[in-house]
Amino acid sequence: MRGGEGVEVRDQGGRFRRQGRRLFSLLFPAHCDLCADELTEDDSMRLCRACAQRLAFDPREARCARCDHPLVDDACPACAVNPLRLASCRSLFPNTGVGKEFLSHYKFQRRRAYAPVIAARLAESLGDWARGYDLLVPVPIARAAHWERDFCPVTEPVRILSKSLGVPWAPALVKNRPGWVQHLRRRRERKSANEARFSVRAPLLPPGAKRILLVDDILTTGSTLNQAADLLRAARPDLEIDAMAFGRTVLRGKGPAVAPRGAGA
Numbered sequence: 001m002r003g004g005e006g007v008e009v010r011d012q013g014g015r016f017r018r019q020g021r022r023l024f025s026l027l028f029p030a031h032c033d034l035c036a037d038e039l040t041e042d043d044s045m046r047l048c049r050a051c052a053q054r055l056a057f058d059p060r061e062a063r064c065a066r067c068d069h070p071l072v073d074d075a076c077p078a079c080a081v082n083p084l085r086l087a088s089c090r091s092l093f094p095n096t097g098v099g100k101e102f103l104s105h106y107k108f109q110r111r112r113a114y115a116p117v118i119a120a121r122l123a124e125s126l127g128d129w130a131r132g133y134d135l136l137v138p139v140p141i142a143r144a145a146h147w148e149r150d151f152c153p154v155t156e157p158v159r160i161l162s163k164s165l166g167v168p169w170a171p172a173l174v175k176n177r178p179g180w181v182q183h184l185r186r187r188r189e190r191k192s193a194n195e196a197r198f199s200v201r202a203p204l205l206p207p208g209a210k211r212i213l214l215v216d217d218i219l220t221t222g223s224t225l226n227q228a229a230d231l232l233r234a235a236r237p238d239l240e241i242d243a244m245a246f247g248r249t250v251l252r253g254k255g256p257a258v259a260p261r262g263a264g265a
Ligand SMILES: [Zn+2]
Pocket: 032, 033, 034, 035, 036, 037, 047, 048, 049, 050, 051, 052
């Protein structure tokens, strides 16, 4: 803009907006979604710093090198039940306490502002490894779980991560819609039938892409990730597949009779 007057007017507009926002937050202070403490800093995320920091595993806890589950007496209770057929799998935080509440707010109260928080945590957790991937692939969720036509709570953080890393992403897996016959069958029967929950869009896997990172929201038993990885490898046997989940359901006990602690997907 030419001339000082326009700049002055624009600056005043910005100042009024800032003052308005300050006054609004004084009258109606924002609170953290998770602990209800008053937010003193940037409130766009609606998360206080303390809660954001609690979205992590206890660093003193030893975790499984393959599936990231906390070890119990040096053994992994998750791998004892359902070993992952992946090179490695990591997760950001346990799906209990603050982590579980965070994911529940994100998924069911549709907190769009959490998507960049998740993307940033994924980038941080992957570190230099991230740039070694050729392709990021979100694990699809049911269409009904999409908030809007263009917003999927799993794909959105992947999209942001892809942009920040410069690593491409592709919706190479699609969720199969059960036919009406499958709908009529009980859920348990459908599960035991081990029907393919996804299909692979092979043309979306570039010929040069070898190292794939699958991204899922919650890792519980690992059967979803195993099935996704099997299907991708069936389409392209040369793929090396790792996975990353936002939340990790923590199993209690050591043996096959473990029960999930906290609800998972
Ligand atoms: Zn808080």
